[in-house]
Amino acid sequence: MTSTENQPALTCWKEKGVAGDASCPRLAEFGHCRNCPEYARAGRSLFDRNIPAGFQEEWAIMLAGIKKAESPGAVSAVVFRLNDEFLALKTVAFLKALEMRPIHRVPFRTNHVFRGVVNVDGVLLPCISAAELMGISAADPSGKHDGHQCYRRLMVITREGARFVFPVDEVLGVIRVLPNQMQKPPETVSKSLTALTMHVFPWENRMVGLLDDQKLFTTFHGSLTH
Amino acid sequence: MLLLIFQSGEDRYGLDASRIIEVVPLASLKHVPHAPEGMAGLLNYRGTIVPVMDLSALLTGTPSRARLSTRIVLVDVSPEDSPAPRILGFMAERVTETIRYREQDLQVSGVAVPGAPYLGKIMLDQYAMVQRIDPAAVIPESLKATLFALAKESNHD
Numbered sequence: 001m002t003s004t005e006n007q008p009a010l011t012c013w014k015e016k017g018v019a020g021d022a023s024c025p026r027l028a029e030f031g032h033c034r035n036c037p038e039y040a041r042a043g044r045s046l047f048d049r050n051i052p053a054g055f056q057e058e059w060a061i062m063l064a065g066i067k068k069a070e071s072p073g074a075v076s077a078v079v080f081r082l083n084d085e086f087l088a089l090k091t092v093a094f095l096k097a098l099e100m101r102p103i104h105r106v107p108f109r110t111n112h113v114f115r116g117v118v119n120v121d122g123v124l125l126p127c128i129s130a131a132e133l134m135g136i137s138a139a140d141p142s143g144k145h146d147g148h149q150c151y152r153r154l155m156v157i158t159r160e161g162a163r164f165v166f167p168v169d170e171v172l173g174v175i176r177v178l179p180n181q182m183q184k185p186p187e188t189v190s191k192s193l194t195a196l197t198m199h200v201f202p203w204e205n206r207m208v209g210l211l212d213d214q215k216l217f218t219t220f221h222g223s224l225t226h
Numbered sequence: 227m228l229l230l231i232f233q234s235g236e237d238r239y240g241l242d243a244s245r246i247i248e249v250v251p252l253a254s255l256k257h258v259p260h261a262p263e264g265m266a267g268l269l270n271y272r273g274t275i276v277p278v279m280d281l282s283a284l285l286t287g288t289p290s291r292a293r294l295s296t297r298i299v300l301v302d303v304s305p306e307d308s309p310a311p312r313i314l315g316f317m318a319e320r321v322t323e324t325i326r327y328r329e330q331d332l333q334v335s336g337v338a339v340p341g342a343p344y345l346g347k348i349m350l351d352q353y354a355m356v357q358r359i360d361p362a363a364v365i366p367e368s369l370k371a372t373l374f375a376l377a378k379e380s381n382h383d
Binding site: 049056 | 250251252253254255269270271272273292293294295320322323352
């Protein structure tokens with residue numbers, strides 16, 4: 001590789017960083033080499049490689065063509081699973097997915113819907129059982145689904161300053177849903193689920209319900225005042 | 227505001243991101259015989275012929291090296307009130323980073339180089355100085371008219 005002609009190869013994390021003897025004085029500041037600007041610089045220097053044969057010609061052809069416009073109205077949604085139900089929530093309302101952590105009971109308050117409070121970055125957020133609200137039964141506690149191991153997560157969601165946490169059996173990722181994929185939710189699904197589902201769309205051979213984030217938050221708020 | 231950083235020689239420069247249309251990899255260009263200094267060639271950009279200036283050649287006199295980090299930045303250089311975009315490509319080395327800046331972070335360089343009106347104000351970041359380049363001033367008005375006239379004619383064919 002001819003990447004670093006003028007400067008010695010940057011591999012300090014192997015010598016004095018986390019993969020070496022950890023003697024780097026800046027390690028305390030950054031905690032891990034991946035947070036250090038030197039590491040980022042070394043990563044960027046990978047782009048200083050020579051261009052492979054045919055690359056420029058290929059790009060000349062690609063750039064000559066019309067750029068495919070992104071379909072208007074596409075919605076970005078995070079897909080998750082509650083037992084056998086595959087659901088999705090618009091990414092704008094999604095803050096993050098956390099590994100399972102203790103849900104602290106609140107005496108005389110905790111019930112089957114309001115599960116307690118969870119510490120998220122030093123802030124206590126109410127934890128709601130979305131499965132209970134939508135009438136979805138609890139998943140197999142072994143964590144297995146379709147024969148593969150899944151990891152339960154806590155989804156942190158936000159809207160208009162309000163934040164909630166709810167446990168899910170699996171987070172499957174963020175996808176884009178095109179407007180023509182959206183269908184009306186079928187009448188056959190449980191009533192409370194239909195009430196919160198805006199649309200359904202096909203994804204990997206199954207139907208996913210896109211939740212109405214406004215209604216979800218209203219329901220979550222309501223469950224706190226019971 | 228966002229500044230797209232590139233490198234020329236040992237120094238870092240930046241292009242304001244607000245008028246950048248797209249950053250594309252180094253595609254092969256059509257060379258123009260007797261092209262003005264600093265012009266790398268012509269690019270067929272989505273059906274429009276776009277002149278590409280080599281910023282390395284302009285700033286240091288050595289053409290950009292063919293690397294994966296050498297990219298072409300497509301900038302709209304039309305005057306603010308013009309309805310149709312006028313696209314110019316800028317080839318530059320090490321286009322791998324952007325930084326956020328505020329207008330008040332910039333300082334005047336104190337040196338006005340005759341013949342290089344595109345050299346703008348300078349900001350300091352943690353590594354070194356970054357000089358902002360005004361893409362609209364890279365080619366002189368007279369040459370701009372010629373270049374875009376040429377491009378326009380060929381687009382009508």
